[in-house]
Amino acid sequence: MAELTEGGTTAHHAYPCEQCGASVEFAAGTGTLTCPYCGHAQQVTAVGEVREHDFASLAATPRPAAPTTHEYRCGTCGAMTTSDHLSQKCGFCGSPMVAEVEALGLVEPEAVLPFGVDRPSMQSALQKWVRSRWFAPSALKKVVSAEQAHGVYLPHWTFDAQTRSAYTGQRGEHYWVTETYTTTDSEGRSQTQTRQVQKTRWYPASGTVARAFDDVLVAGTGRVMPEHLAKLSPWPLEQAAQYQPDYLAGYETLRYDVEPEAGLDVAKQKMAPVIENDCERDIGGDVQRVHHVDTGYSEITYKLLLLPVWIATYLYGGKPFQVLVNARTAEVVGERPWSAWKIAMAVLAGLVLIAAVAWLVVSSQDGGATATVYSGLALLGDPAARESVGPYMEPGV
Numbered sequence: 001m002a003e004l005t006e007g008g009t010t011a012h013h014a015y016p017c018e019q020c021g022a023s024v025e026f027a028a029g030t031g032t033l034t035c036p037y038c039g040h041a042q043q044v045t046a047v048g049e050v051r052e053h054d055f056a057s058l059a060a061t062p063r064p065a066a067p068t069t070h071e072y073r074c075g076t077c078g079a080m081t082t083s084d085h086l087s088q089k090c091g092f093c094g095s096p097m098v099a100e101v102e103a104l105g106l107v108e109p110e111a112v113l114p115f116g117v118d119r120p121s122m123q124s125a126l127q128k129w130v131r132s133r134w135f136a137p138s139a140l141k142k143v144v145s146a147e148q149a150h151g152v153y154l155p156h157w158t159f160d161a162q163t164r165s166a167y168t169g170q171r172g173e174h175y176w177v178t179e180t181y182t183t184t185d186s187e188g189r190s191q192t193q194t195r196q197v198q199k200t201r202w203y204p205a206s207g208t209v210a211r212a213f214d215d216v217l218v219a220g221t222g223r224v225m226p227e228h229l230a231k232l233s234p235w236p237l238e239q240a241a242q243y244q245p246d247y248l249a250g251y252e253t254l255r256y257d258v259e260p261e262a263g264l265d266v267a268k269q270k271m272a273p274v275i276e277n278d279c280e281r282d283i284g285g286d287v288q289r290v291h292h293v294d295t296g297y298s299e300i301t302y303k304l305l306l307l308p309v310w311i312a313t314y315l316y317g318g319k320p321f322q323v324l325v326n327a328r329t330a331e332v333v334g335e336r337p338w339s340a341w342k343i344a345m346a347v348l349a350g351l352v353l354i355a356a357v358a359w360l361v362v363s364s365q366d367g368g369a370t371a372t373v374y375s376g377l378a379l380l381g382d383p384a385a386r387e388s389v390g391p392y393m394e395p396g397v
Contacts, residue, residue, distance in 0.1 A: 013098040013245045014075030018042065023076060023095040025250025028115035028151075028308075028327065033246055044246045050111040051242075052160055052301035058107070058260060066105045066255075072097045086255055087153070087248035096249040107260060110303035111240040114247045115151060117327045122149060122310045125325055129332040149312040151327065153248060154229070155220035155256040156305045157263035158237070164210045165275050165295040171205040171285035174198050200287065209278040216267040220256035220304065224311075224324070231333040232326045235307060239328075243306070253306060260302055268297070 015024045015033060019040035027034040032041040072081040072088075076095040081088075087098040101108045117125070126149070179197045182190055215237055219229050241247070258266075275295055280288040308327035312334075313320055323334030 012072055012100055013249075015096050015246075015249045016076070023249075025096055026115065026247050028118040029121075031114070033249060044114075044244060046241060047244060048242045050240055050303065052303055053110065055159070055260070055264065055300040055302045058302065063107075064105045070099060070104060072099070084255060086253035087245075088252045089250065096251075098245040098248045098253075100245075104255075106255060107304050109155070109243040109306050112153065112243050112247045112306040113235065113237070113240045113308055113328060115251065115308040115327045117308075117310070117325065117330050119149075119310075121330060122325050122327070125330040125332050126312065126323065129323070129334075149310045149325070151251040152309050152311050153251055153253040153306040154224060154309055155254055156307050157218045157220050157256075157258070157260055157267070158215045158303050158305055159213070159218065159264055159267040160215065160299070160301045161213045161267075161271070161297045162210070162299045163213065163271065163275060163295050163297055164208060165279065165293050166206070166208050167279040167282075167290055167293045168204075168206045169279065169283055169291045170202045170289040171283045172200045172202050172287035172289070174200055174286045202289070203285075205283045205285075205288075207279075207282050209275065209282050211271075211275060211278055213267075213271055213274075216270055217305075218258070218263040218266045218270070220258045220263060221254050222257055223254060224309075225322070228322070228324050228333050228335075232309070232324060232329075232331055235326070236328055237305070240305060248306075251308075256304065260304075264300070264302070268295075271295075 016022070017024050017035040017038065017040055020035060020038040022035055022037045024033040024035045024040070024042070026032075026044065027041070030041070032043050034041045069082050069084045072083060072090070073079070074081065074090040074093060074095055074097060077090065077093040079090055079092040081091055081097070085099075086101060087096065089096055176196045176198055178194050180192060180194050182192050184190055217233070217235070217237075219226055272293075272295075275293060276290055279290050279293060283290070310325035310327055312323045312325070314323075321335040323332065325332050
């Protein structure tokens with residue numbers, strides 16, 4: 001069972017093993033806190049349902065500025081650690097420490113998607129990904145080693161909203177006309193021909209569309225490249241559990257650096273193309289033009305959600321490269337360098353192959369094909385070669 005430690009400036013949870021006194025950690029995919037030494041396990045029990053929170057209430061409530069860092073005092077060895085993480089391991093004894101979020105003045109997480117992919121499964125996914133990277137340097141294989149990756153919970157905002165959008169635009173309807181044109185044949189004679197040409201009539205259009213959005217996902221941290229996070233989707237958000245510090249034991253957890261107001265702006269940007277598609281369907285016709293959309297938002301709700309990711313970083317040519325593994329689906333995305341040496345060798349091999357094919361073509365055209373075929377068969381040790389081809393003649397004899 002977690003213990004609340006008051007040491008240092010920030011209260012945090014510690015996790016001593018009930019059986020041997022060592023520290024327990026959340027075991028990916030098991031739903032238990034497990035001791036890595038004696039194997040004792042205790043179930044993490046569900047505490048309630050995940051809820052959405054009213055955004056208007058959040059925006060109307062003043063929030064004190066949270067400190068950029070806070071201090072942990074390890075409940076096992078007493079060491080002090082300054083950090084900006086919500087959870088991490090003690091840098092001296094490795095004991096897990098999870099901060100009491102409410103004491104930091106931050107929006108408290110509502111939900112967490114617990115780690116489901118353990119370290120061996122993560123390594124297996126990385127091995128498959130590395131093998132599929134053509135022309136990658138050999139250094140990429142180092143990313144597979146267990147020491148290169150660490151488990152991190154990344155903060156995300158989700159937003160729900162009811163939208164009603166008034167639009168103006170144009171509806172295009174196709175029609176066909178017969179067009180006459182003149183051509184000149186091979187003997188210089190002019191010929192008159194006709195063809196059907198598609199044209200479009202445009203009509204003014206306007207109307208109103210409505211849509212309900214659910215769980216529009218927005219990254220709450222800028223520490224990981226957004227394009228990489230986007231490629232880790234989709235997430236099984238329906239499997240999220242109500243937040244408990246126990247899920248964080250043994251993993252790092254980043255604090256959000258994207259405020260909820262900024263997150264809502266990003267969510268609206270994600271909603272915009274969906275709304276525009278709704279407008280185009282409402283306009284109808286063969287083609288559509290949307291000139292202006294005015295959207296109203298109501299019943300906006302939000303929650304702060306923690307998503308699990310394995311992060312591996314390696315150096316190549318003095319530059320860091322990052323690889324991410326979705327710790328629920330084992331999807332792998334990331335950066336990869338290109339090996340100039342392997343690319344050069346592949347190009348050289350291609351040139352040699354082209355040269356060999358060209359030489360065979362030239363040899364067959366000047367009558368040397370028979371000798372060339374015989375020579376190849378002889379090298380393979382085919383006893384039928386001498387009978388089928390005839391006596392071998394050295395070049396120039």
